[in-house]
Amino acid sequence: MQWEIVIGLEVHTQLSTNTKIFSGASTAFGAEPNTQADAVSIALPGVLPVLNKGAVERAIKFGLATGARIAQRSVFARKNYFYPDLPKGYQISQFDLPVVGQGALTIQVEPLSGNAKPYEKTVRITRAHLEEDAGKSVHGNSQGVTGIDLNRAGTPLLEIVSEPDMCSAAEAVAYAKALHTLVRWIGICDGNMQEGSFRCDVNVSVRRPGEPLGTRREIKNLNSFKFMQQAIDYEVQWQIDTIENGGKIHQATVLFNPDTGETRAMRSKEDAHDYRYFPDPDLLPLEISTEWIEQVRGTLPELPQAKQVRYVSELGLSAYDASILTASREIADFFEGSVNSLFSQVRSAINLGAASSAEPYAAKLCANWIIGEVSAQLNRDGLDMTQCPISAQQLGGMIMRVIDGTISNSGAKEVFRTMWAEGGEADVIIEAKGLKQVSDSGAIEALVDEIIAANGDKVAEYRSGKDKLFGFFVGLAMKASKGKANPAQLNDILKKKLAG
Amino acid sequence: MINSSLTQLGAALRTKKISSVELTQSYLDRIARMNPELNAYITLNPEISLAQARAADARLANGNADPLTGIPVAQKDIFCAKGWLTTCGSKMLHNFVSPYDAHVITQFNNAGAVNLGKTNMDEFAMGSSNETSHYGTVKNPWDVSRVPGGSSGGTAAAVAARLCAAATGTDTGGSIRQPAALCGISGLKPTYGVVSRYGMIAFASSLDQAGPMGRSAEDLALLLNTMAGFDERDSTSLQREKEDYARDLNKPLNGLRIGLPKEFFAEGLSGDVAKAVEAAIAEYRKLGAIIVDISLPNTKLSIPVYYVLAPAEASSNLSRFDGVRYGYRAPEYGDLADMYEKSRAQGFGAEVKRRIMIGTYVLSHGYYDAYYLQAQKIRRLIAQDFTDAYKQCDVIMGPTSPSTAFKLGEKGDDPVQMYLSDIYTIAVNLAGLPGMSIPCGFGANDMPVGLQIIGNYFDEARMLNVAHQYQLATDWHGRAPQL
Numbered sequence: 001m002q003w004e005i006v007i008g009l010e011v012h013t014q015l016s017t018n019t020k021i022f023s024g025a026s027t028a029f030g031a032e033p034n035t036q037a038d039a040v041s042i043a044l045p046g047v048l049p050v051l052n053k054g055a056v057e058r059a060i061k062f063g064l065a066t067g068a069r070i071a072q073r074s075v076f077a078r079k080n081y082f083y084p085d086l087p088k089g090y091q092i093s094q095f096d097l098p099v100v101g102q103g104a105l106t107i108q109v110e111p112l113s114g115n116a117k118p119y120e121k122t123v124r125i126t127r128a129h130l131e132e133d134a135g136k137s138v139h140g141n142s143q144g145v146t147g148i149d150l151n152r153a154g155t156p157l158l159e160i161v162s163e164p165d166m167c168s169a170a171e172a173v174a175y176a177k178a179l180h181t182l183v184r185w186i187g188i189c190d191g192n193m194q195e196g197s198f199r200c201d202v203n204v205s206v207r208r209p210g211e212p213l214g215t216r217r218e219i220k221n222l223n224s225f226k227f228m229q230q231a232i233d234y235e236v237q238w239q240i241d242t243i244e245n246g247g248k249i250h251q252a253t254v255l256f257n258p259d260t261g262e263t264r265a266m267r268s269k270e271d272a273h274d275y276r277y278f279p280d281p282d283l284l285p286l287e288i289s290t291e292w293i294e295q296v297r298g299t300l301p302e303l304p305q306a307k308q309v310r311y312v313s314e315l316g317l318s319a320y321d322a323s324i325l326t327a328s329r330e331i332a333d334f335f336e337g338s339v340n341s342l343f344s345q346v347r348s349a350i351n352l353g354a355a356s357s358a359e360p361y362a363a364k365l366c367a368n369w370i371i372g373e374v375s376a377q378l379n380r381d382g383l384d385m386t387q388c389p390i391s392a393q394q395l396g397g398m399i400m401r402v403i404d405g406t407i408s409n410s411g412a413k414e415v416f417r418t419m420w421a422e423g424g425e426a427d428v429i430i431e432a433k434g435l436k437q438v439s440d441s442g443a444i445e446a447l448v449d450e451i452i453a454a455n456g457d458k459v460a461e462y463r464s465g466k467d468k469l470f471g472f473f474v475g476l477a478m479k480a481s482k483g484k485a486n487p488a489q490l491n492d493i494l495k496k497k498l499a500g
Numbered sequence: 501m502i503n504s505s506l507t508q509l510g511a512a513l514r515t516k517k518i519s520s521v522e523l524t525q526s527y528l529d530r531i532a533r534m535n536p537e538l539n540a541y542i543t544l545n546p547e548i549s550l551a552q553a554r555a556a557d558a559r560l561a562n563g564n565a566d567p568l569t570g571i572p573v574a575q576k577d578i579f580c581a582k583g584w585l586t587t588c589g590s591k592m593l594h595n596f597v598s599p600y601d602a603h604v605i606t607q608f609n610n611a612g613a614v615n616l617g618k619t620n621m622d623e624f625a626m627g628s629s630n631e632t633s634h635y636g637t638v639k640n641p642w643d644v645s646r647v648p649g650g651s652s653g654g655t656a657a658a659v660a661a662r663l664c665a666a667a668t669g670t671d672t673g674g675s676i677r678q679p680a681a682l683c684g685i686s687g688l689k690p691t692y693g694v695v696s697r698y699g700m701i702a703f704a705s706s707l708d709q710a711g712p713m714g715r716s717a718e719d720l721a722l723l724l725n726t727m728a729g730f731d732e733r734d735s736t737s738l739q740r741e742k743e744d745y746a747r748d749l750n751k752p753l754n755g756l757r758i759g760l761p762k763e764f765f766a767e768g769l770s771g772d773v774a775k776a777v778e779a780a781i782a783e784y785r786k787l788g789a790i791i792v793d794i795s796l797p798n799t800k801l802s803i804p805v806y807y808v809l810a811p812a813e814a815s816s817n818l819s820r821f822d823g824v825r826y827g828y829r830a831p832e833y834g835d836l837a838d839m840y841e842k843s844r845a846q847g848f849g850a851e852v853k854r855r856i857m858i859g860t861y862v863l864s865h866g867y868y869d870a871y872y873l874q875a876q877k878i879r880r881l882i883a884q885d886f887t888d889a890y891k892q893c894d895v896i897m898g899p900t901s902p903s904t905a906f907k908l909g910e911k912g913d914d915p916v917q918m919y920l921s922d923i924y925t926i927a928v929n930l931a932g933l934p935g936m937s938i939p940c941g942f943g944a945n946d947m948p949v950g951l952q953i954i955g956n957y958f959d960e961a962r963m964l965n966v967a968h969q970y971q972l973a974t975d976w977h978g979r980a981p982q983l
Contacts, residue, residue: 039600043820045593046580046602046699048734078816080863082840089819148824276863278872281706281813283735 003240006205006213007172007232008164011179012157013189014133014197015058021132021156022049022092029195033138037150041135043087048282051076055156056286058188059099059130060296062158065186065303066125068103070293076130076283080276084148085135093159095277098129099286100158106305107178108323112170112229123175124163131157152196158188164203164213169232173225176200185304185329193223200228205249206239214239215249219256219263231256235263307332315339316360321367330385331370337392338366338399345400365399373416390419398426405486411435439486441493444477447485448497451476462498473498501526502662503980506571506719509665513560513570520560520570523665524553524614527572531617531663534983537644540658542577542635543585543618552614559612567722569612574658574667577618578625579710580699581605584615588701589623589633589651592821592828592847602699603731604668604710611726616664620654623849624818625675625703627651628921631912632851639908640683641981642947646905649679649921655713656683660981666714666723670700672707673806674900674925677937680713681900681950684939686967686977687713688720691957692932693738695724696731702817704810705736707929716977717938717967721746724960740958748965754788756966759893761796764924770903772943777899780940780951780970784897787969792893796885801878802927803919808862808875809930814852815859821847854915883931890956895966899924900937900950924952934960938967939976948976 020027023040039047063070077095103125110118135153139146160179166172180198183189190197200222205214219235222228234256239249252265279285302310304326311322325335342362374395378388398415401407407415407430415429430436438444451473452459462469473494477485501509501518512518528546535541549572556570580586580598582605587593601609608615622632630638630653638653640646641661648657652669656679659667669676671689680687688711695710702708712723724745731737760781765774781791823829823843830842848856862871889896901921911918928935933954940951951970955963971977 042825044580044598044600044826045586045588045596045701045820046598046697048698050733050735080816080819082819082822084822084824084836087820087825089822090816274865276816276860276865276868278812278816278863278868281704281736282702 002209003206003236004209005167005236006164006207006216007166007168008203009160009162009166009172009175010201010203011160011176012133012199012201013160013183015055015156015158015188016190017052017054017058017156019052019054020154021052021055021130022154025154027155029192031151033147033149034151037135037153041087041150041153043089049092049280051283051286052156055130056099056288057296058156059128059158060288060293061186061188061300062128062160062183063100063103064293064297064300065182066100066103066105068125068128069101070288071097071099071101072288073097074099074129074286074288076280076286077277078280081273083134084146085137085150085153087135087150087153091132091134092280092283093131094129097285098127099288100128102126103128105175105178105182107171107174109171109174111168121165121171121174123165123171126161126163128158128160131159133157164205169229169236172202172232173229176228177225181304181328186300196223199223202228202232204232204235204239206236206243215251217249217252217254217263217265219254220266222256227256227258230258230261231263234261238263301329304332315363317363317367321371324371325367328385334374334385334388334392335366335370338370338396339363341393341396342366342399342403345396346403362399362403365402366396369395369399369416373413377420389423390416394419394425401426401430405437405439405488406430407435408437408483408487410483411437434484436484437486438481438484439489441489444481444485444490444493445497447477447480448490448493451480452497459498463500470494470498502530503978505716506568506666506714506722509571510565510567510569513556514565516560520553520556520572520614521550523570524549524572524616527616527664534661534663538639538641538657538661538663539636540620540638540654540661540663541574541617542587542589542620542633542654545584545617548583549614549616552609556612556614566611566726568608568726570614571665572614572616573608573723574616574619574655574664575605575608576652576655576668576670577621578670578701579605579668580701581615581618584618586618586701587635588625589621589635590848590852591634594634594828596827600699603696603733604727605699607726607729613726619652619658619667622651622653622675623852624701624814625651625670625672625708626814626851626855628674628678628918629906629908629911630654630679631908632849634849637908640905640947641983642684643905643945645907646947647682647908647910649682649901649905651675651679652687652713653679656680656685656687659683659685659713659715661983662980666712666719668710668723668727669713670703670708670710671925671929671935672703672709672810673929674922676711676713677900677925677935677950677952678922680937681939681952682905682948684948684950684976684979684981685713685715686717686720686936686938687711688724688936688960688963689928689934690724690728690960691738691934692929693736694740694934694958694960695727696729696734696737698731698733698737702813704813705817706813707806707810709929716971717936717964718746718749718971720936721749721961721964721968724964743961745961745964748961749968751965751969752788753784753966753969756784756787756789756895757792757893758784758789759792759794759889759896761794761799761889761896761898763796763799764898768902768920768923769899770943773899773901773903773949776941776943776949777897777951781897783970783973787973794889794892794896796882796889796927798878798882798885799923799927802882802930803923805875805878805882805930806922806926807858807919808871809879811855811859812863812872813859815856815863818848818852818856823847851915879930882927886927886931886933886954886956894956895959895963896954898952898954900952901925904943904945904947904949928954933957934963936963936967938970939979940970940974941976948979
């Protein structure tokens, strides 16, 4: 029996403001409990919320980046329920009038099974709204009581709600990853999933093709892409098994247990809260002017998809390279830094006519180095792009020396290793290590002449048709030059002289 | 000295006829004598008050005194004041010593005024007789068997009994004007947003507004000058130029158009109150005013609308009192839900619980549209009535309360009768307009009657002018109860 899977996501992103959404308390992670709980965070009698404009700006950025309509007027509402880590007894959120309306995000899906090909898909975003985070209940301390830490209370969140457009765990994960990249790219969220800056709730249901939507269950608070995939896989199978065994799915909220790999219901719809939403009388409706939107638009960086298109059309990169180089804004920035420094050197070294053909080659070399050596080395050292010990300009400077023939590829690798470990500019390292290729044709000719004279028998064999011996002569010549002979030049000269 | 105006007191302080310490001590002595009977104050803190008085004397000596420097002012116990027990009239906050100052308190502190004590009030400002206070009923100084009105009943009684030079109140549905009327003093509720609500414990946020209570319009102008002003900590605070509310006090009233809404003089109004108010209107005619008959047709809906909206907001505002972080927590409880239930059941009084239940109900799924949204629509109609009326008149006048002060316990078991005593004041809050009450004579049993003056938005200076001119021509505001 065939089953269709229907998945929608609600993602809570913590916005990267320094202070809370309704007060001046710090939002820094990891402080001693309650040291960042000011009067508003504690909800002392008489205190009032004042909206943080930075949070609104970040919401506007997100809306613009997903092609959504920014509401000129949106309203903060109170969501009422009792819980010890919710100090006011209500959460300030947005209900029927959110700040960001319908948008969309295009994702690249890599199917998990078999040899299916990657494909592109557009996921519709229903809305995104601003709200405040709750504090944390700290269970099971030494006195056996539950502690309350209100440092997180009032941290700004943007809750991003998708349409149920995803139909596999792979699509859900691809969407979550694309969203994760985007929010970091536009600088509205640090994306730190361990610290809870990016938390996903996944709504899952199954149905037989052609039937109406099945009853959904919501998997709460997934904070890793791996868990998300495991949780969805388990939940989907559980729902299918339940229905096939004659059972019914009841709407419920479930938690994923990474230790058992299972999902389990924490509350059913029967004990769902009546949140008694109503407009918060302490806050005026949020009015966003066209000028404000345009001002924010001016601060928006070029988005990953626009960059990918540009890398392919202007720099001649493959779509694959372009997608890897735009996996994060840091990588793209590094790539563009290298390419720009390289291009300016190429332009000053070669006349303009030659430059136009040299640039795609230079860009491709940069891409290869970053996707290859730089990434591998970062991985090995457990660093991220921002911690790369080599600057983009340094890498560009080194690649320039490959292009102009000063060093060979193997020489470049040595320069790279030295640069990584000890720092310094390529030219200084090349000089210090004597890595400059011999490009003096007179010197190479003399060297080749000597080899031909000393290996008369092999020369005869070559000339009688044993082409494979060419490599033998190259090896001898490289050895004699201590690896510094310009390989292209050496090839030409060897070929000519061996031909007699 | 106890009958002096704030201006006279300020002059006496500046000319060293009396020191702030002496003045403060004389009030503290009077309070010690009379408060046991009147119960106007919940908390006194002579150490803090006298320390402030000494600081004020130093400032007076330096010659950089403000008009209120050194003057003892009582604060309604709804304002958080650093180092002061701040109970809001509730057992729920019986142990809450505020770690911070409300904006109003800061303004008085900056002016060099002395905080004389925290005055009694209905629990969380919910009441019209001061009988819902956890700290005991306040007695009306004109007749201690009668209520002082509420919720700012402690303030009204303290001002009337000369237990302070002036004081603050808050008004959500009449809580400044009604007790002012019942105790024979003057009180002003400004336009919503003129005085910051920061640090004022919330009852119904969209209606709550703090204002001055004193013995004359002239005193109120000085107090409002100190209390008003933009505060970025309150998002509903209005960003306006600072104004001098005393600037128009002495303007003549020739040509002033006074609107009399026919709905304010209909069934339900006691004859004695009607008579006093009509006499006041006659006095205004003598002062050159023109009387215009107007109608506020939706006034009759203001009580039902108010008793949907105010409890709705209150049910949410009072959720923070859960026994977790501060305030009252039940001594014994089982699990978390039990702790909430017991703490709130024991910490809140009956009227507060009634309003939390009404508010929770009207916000509930399936009832929200029928009650809350409907009430919001009518609220706009009520405001529109006033906007239309102000095309024909400059100020609106009428009774503040349908009767004079009633007996303690008289309406205690009939909430609807109690709610009706705010029938003339509530619409003003719903519209966000400024309103005031000034004494205009005495009714049955020689109890004071209040005249309500309702102004257009931001027309406080004109209202104070209108009240002051009347007080120059009459002496009702100068009468004091015999104690």
